[in-house]
Amino acid sequence: MVPYAAGVIVPLALTLLVRNSKKEKKRGVIVDDVGGEPGHVIRNHRFTDPVSSHWDDISTLPELFEVSCKVHADRFFLGTRKLISREVETSDDGKSFEKLHLGDYEWMTFGKTLDAVCNFASGLVHIGHKSEERIAIFADTREEWFISLQGCFRRNVTVVTIYSSLGEEALCHSLNETEVTTVICGNKELKKLMDISQQLETVKRVICMDDEFPSDASSSWKTTSFADVQKLGRENPVDPNFPLSADVAVIMYTSGSTGLPKGVMMTHGNVLATVSAVMTIVPDLGKRDIYMAYLPLAHILELAAESVMATIGIAIGYGSPLTLTDTSNKIKKGTKGDVTALKPTIMTAVPAILDRVRDGVRKKVDAKGGFAKKLFDFAYARRLSAINGSWFGAWGLEKLLWDLLVFGKIRAVLGGQIRYLLSGGAPLSGDTQRFINICVGAPIGQGYGLTETCAGGTFSEFDDTSVGRVGAPLPCSFVKLIDWPEGGYLTSDKPMPRGEIVIGGSNITLGYFKNEEKTREVYKVVDEKGMRWFYTGDIGQFHPDGCLEIIDRKKDIVKLQHGEYVSLGKVEAALSISPYVENIMVHADPFYSYCVALVVASQQTLEGWALKQGIDSANFEELCAKEQTVKEVYASLVNAAKQSRLEKFEIPAKIKLLGSPWTPESGLVTAALKLKRDVIKKEFSEDLTKLYAS
Structure with missing residues (x-):
């Protein structure tokens, strides 16, 4: 009887202790004596002042990179898969798709990578590029992107980063505004440059990352291969020209949810502050880790993440969203996806990608039905109970059991070895965060930051199992809430202070390139305490433990005809849990008392429903237009709204169902998959008018 009692009481006591310790842990601390506009200010609980550098004798990125490469010289660093073949497959409807047969990862060591960077930096001098001129990197994420970046830093050349998905107008604007003289790109991007060559005012040189490129690339510039630039530098080495901490490292063009993109000027000190801060948050980063790189390096989340990995000595394997998993669009059947080949331990992901993983798992489980679905649902409920502190879960036994029976196969989708996921770029729903955490078996570190804050802001700690929050301030940042009375958000609100989020610290960038008016609008340059502040336009609230939750955005709030306020982002997040979305x-139109919605339908889910109903789904556009289909999707949206406890006026009264996906290439969403509201409203203006007229 005594052993039995101990077997129950000890785990129960342990559970209660863990629960109590979680409740009591302070992750953020109130700061009283801070300059600038009055507000509620929180700092990281471990650092009294914002961190600017983790190292006393290092103040720039090329210095940091060289030291890391010398320390980890013989370790694998950059990995790329060998391309075995390209094949074209034709579907039943006559459409052609390129499929890739990829081999294993081939690796460069840290030492060899430093050699490649030095050679490239020297090669830039010999092709005539001067340090005071700017270079643009316009390409998909790949090892040449990273080598180019570090090579430019070594010559104190400011790098202009441009999304490979950017349209012609935005591309011309970015290159001409920054007066770029050299563009580094791949073959695909070179073709885009050729189409607009007559509109580019300052480009003199193009470096193509691919060895084979059109001989008649353009008469407007000289085209050289990446390999030839390295060869020039290897044969004619040049001493480095290291920058200062205050020198501009990157002008990062945001993909922009409205209008033309803006160039954010980041100094070496800005990026170094973020790297220094993140290193203190993720525990036990080291030699056993492998990082999966596939998000755009033109996005600050990926650039910061790879900078952290390079600093610590972690191997980086490059992939693509189109070849990421065994079932990705461009992977030839029978070929391993990137994650299966690499088996990464760390990945970054934007919420839209994690939402798709969640939806994909749910669809497969629902399709199996029967015992398999019941087992999954039961296992999920028990794992959730264990996370929340069941006595069986206190020993970790339940996790082991359900991972073995159910979740191991799901974990294999991301390579089977993931131990930590970093999410940023947009708020991640609590439903998705918990689902991925349980099914993949790894915590998700959710962060909050912007290009303007060099990705710095907040980040959830490894042991924080809560969902729907973005953590406490990073060590490089102070985070302040200020009153926004027009929206009804005040720092005096109970039980939690609320207001517009303002971020200060050494990670705050210089402002927008050649856009002083916009810079003055959102940057409050050095206050009386010596702090730079950036006004985000996001609305947040601080929990008692000092963690931030994003609850709204000033620009996304619309006042309806009868005075109710609708938060568009909040409603979209709530409705996105519908499997049809x-x-x-x-x-929302302020002249009407209700809102409407444009819904891009999930083709797989909707066709599955149509099959069960005996409805012809050969033409997906026609299926989306059927009244019965619209009613089914709308009912699902209403159910999702009720689950999220939306008010009646927040639920769209009418919807338009769309069959074509919104992609960065279509120009309707950014590279981080955020909605471009103005572009979408213009594209579907007739549909929106009809929704209100009917």
Whole structure:
């Protein structure tokens, strides 16, 4: 009897202790004596002042990179898969798709990578590029991107980063505004440059990352291969020209949810502050880790993440969203996806990608039905109970059991070895965060930051199992809430202070390139305490433990005809849990008492429903237009709204179902998959008008 009692009481006591310790842990601390506009200010609980550098004798990125490469010289660093073949497959409807047969990863060591960077930096001098001129990197994420970046830093050349998915107008604007003289790109991007060559005012040189490129690339510039630039530098080495901490490292063009993209000027000190801060948050980063790189390096989340990995000595394997998993669009059947080949331990992901993983798992489970679905649902409920502190879960036994029976196969989708996921770029729903955490078996570190804050802001700690929050301030940042009375958000609100989020610290960038008016609008340059502040336009609230939760955005709030306020982002996040939703944009007109929505339908889910109903789904656009289909999707949206406890006026009264996906290439979403509201409203203006007229 005594052993039995101990077997129950000890785990129960342990559970209660863990629960109590979680409740009591302070992750953020109130700061009283801070300059600038009055507000509620929180700092990281471990650092009294914002961190600017983790190292006393290092103040720039090329210095940091060289030291890391010398320390980890013989370790694997950059990995790329060998391309075995390209094949074209034709579907039943006559459409052609390129499929890739990829081999294993081939690796460069840290030492060899430093050699490649030095050679490239020297090669830039010999092709005539001067340090005071700017270079643009316009390409998909790949090892040459990273080598180019570090090579430019070594010559104190400012790098202009441009999304490979950017349209012609935005591309011309970015290159001409920054007066770029050299562009580094791949073959695909070179073709885009050729189409607009007559509109580019300052480009003199193009470096193509691919060895084979059109001989008649353009008469407007000289085209050289990446390999030839390295060869020039290897044969004619040049001493480095290291920058200062205050020198501009990157002008990062945001993909922009409205209008033309803006160039954010980041100094070496800005990026170094973020790298220094993140290193203190993720525990036990080291030699056993492998990082999966596939998000755009033109996005600050990926650039910061790879900078952290390079600093610590972690191997980086490059992939693509189109070849990421065994079932990705461009992977030839029978070929391993990137994650299966690499088996990474760390990945970054934007919420839209994690939402798709969640939806994909749910669809497969629902399709199996029967005992398999019941087992999954039961296992999920028990794992959730264990996370929340069941006595069986206190020993970790339940996790082991259900991982073995159910979740191991799901974990294999991401390579089977993931121990930590970093999410950023947009708020991640609590439902998705918990689902991925349970099914993949790894915590998700959710962060909050912007290009303007060099990705710095907040980050959830490894042991924080809560969902729907973005953590406490990073060590490089102070985070302040200020009153926004027009929206009804005050720092005096109970039980939690609320207001617009303002971020200060050494990670705050210089401002927008050649856009002083916009810079003055959102940057409050050095206050009386010596702090730079950036006004985000996001609305947040601080929990008692000092963690931040994003609850709204000033620009996304619309006042309806009868005075009710609708938060478009909040409603979209709530409705996105419907299995029929691939993407959604809620629209509210202040001259009407209700809102409407454009819904991009999930083709797989909707066709599955149609099959069960005996409805012809050969033409997906026609299926989306059927009244019965619209009613089914709308009922699902209403159910999702009720689950999220939306008010009646927040639920769209009418919807338009769309069959074509919104992609960065279509120009309707950014590279981080955020909605471009103005572009979407213009594209579907007739549909929106009809929704209100009918």
